[in-house]
Amino acid sequence: MEFKEKINLEKLPQHIAIIMDGNGRWAKQQGEQRIFGHENGVKSVRESVEAAAELGIKYLTLYAFSTENWNRPQEEVIALMQLLVHTISAETKTLNENKIRLQAIGDLKSLPDDCYRELHEAIDNTKNNTRTTLVLALSYSSRWEITNAMKQIAEQIENKKLSVLEITEETINANLCTAGIPEPELMIRTSGEHRISNFLLWQLAYSELYFTDKLWPDFRKNDLYEAIVDYQNRERRFGKTSEQLITK
Ligand code: IPE
Ligand code: IPE
Ligand code: MG
Numbered sequence: 001m002e003f004k005e006k007i008n009l010e011k012l013p014q015h016i017a018i019i020m021d022g023n024g025r026w027a028k029q030q031g032e033q034r035i036f037g038h039e040n041g042v043k044s045v046r047e048s049v050e051a052a053a054e055l056g057i058k059y060l061t062l063y064a065f066s067t068e069n070w071n072r073p074q075e076e077v078i079a080l081m082q083l084l085v086h087t088i089s090a091e092t093k094t095l096n097e098n099k100i101r102l103q104a105i106g107d108l109k110s111l112p113d114d115c116y117r118e119l120h121e122a123i124d125n126t127k128n129n130t131r132t133t134l135v136l137a138l139s140y141s142s143r144w145e146i147t148n149a150m151k152q153i154a155e156q157i158e159n160k161k162l163s164v165l166e167i168t169e170e171t172i173n174a175n176l177c178t179a180g181i182p183e184p185e186l187m188i189r190t191s192g193e194h195r196i197s198n199f200l201l202w203q204l205a206y207s208e209l210y211f212t213d214k215l216w217p218d219f220r221k222n223d224l225y226e227a228i229v230d231y232q233n234r235e236r237r238f239g240k241t242s243e244q245l246i247t248k
Helices: 023-029 034-055 067-071 074-097 113-125 142-158 169-175 221-232 242-247
Strands: 015-019 059-066 100-105 132-140 186-189 208-211
Touching: 015 221, 023 034, 034 059, 034 074, 034 132, 034 221, 059 067, 059 074, 067 074, 067 132, 074 100, 074 113, 100 113, 132 142, 142 169, 186 221, 208 221
Parallel strands: 015 059, 015 186, 059 132, 100 132, 186 208
Antiparallel strands: none
C-alpha cells in the first residue's frame, strides 16, 4: 500500500529519530558477510533522508554507531568506519543540493582521525542549509551523554556560574549533545527488536515508539511514510485524559 498520500502535512513530526538495525541479519540471509549489510544500508539512509527532506521534516536523527558497538569484532568496526568516511565524503554534494545540514552527536573525538576530519568538513560545508537537519549519532550512547552533561553542570557549579537551586530540566537539555534540537515526536526501530539500546533516553521521554520487522537495508521511503501515518493516528496525551484533549 502507498502511504504518502495518507500523510497529513499539517501534522508532521518536526523530528524523527531512527535506530537503523538489522544489517547483519540481512547480510546473513543473503549468505554474505555482515559488512555487506552495512553497505546496503546506505541506500536506506539516502531514501530516508530524501523522504524526510521532501516532506519538510525539520530534523532526522540516525543512530549509526553506538558506544557499545566499539565492542564488535575489530574488522567490522574498521570496515564500518571506512564506510562512514567514504559515505560522508561522497554524499556532501547531494546534501548541499537538497539543502540538508549535517550535524553529529556522540563522542566524536573517539572516531578515527580521517573519519573525524571528513565529518567536520561535511558539517562545515553544509552548515548554512536550512531545509532539514540530518543528525548522525556516532559513537553515541545516552548514558555517556547524560554522564557528560552531569560533569558539565557540576563544573559550572564548582566555578560558581550556576547554583544548585537554579538547575531545571532546561539546564539538563542545554548540556546534552542535542541542545537546541527539539525532542523527537517519533522514534522508529527496524529489525523487530523492541528496545532502545542506549539511544536518546532523556529525549525520548514522550516520543511515540514505532517498531517494524523490516531489516534496515530493506527500509524504503514508503516505510517511513507508513510510520508517519501510524504516528498521526495516535493520541498523544502527555499525562492528560483523552477528554481534556478534545475539549481543549
Ligand atoms: C545495525 O545493524 C548497524 C549497526 C549497529 C552499526 P546490525 O549490525 O546491528 O545488524 P544485526 O542487528 O546484527 O542484524
Ligand atoms: C543499536 O543497534 C545501535 C545502532 C543501530 C547504531 P545494536 O544492534 O547495536 O543494538 P543491540 O545491541 O542489539 O541492542
Ligand atoms: Mg543490531
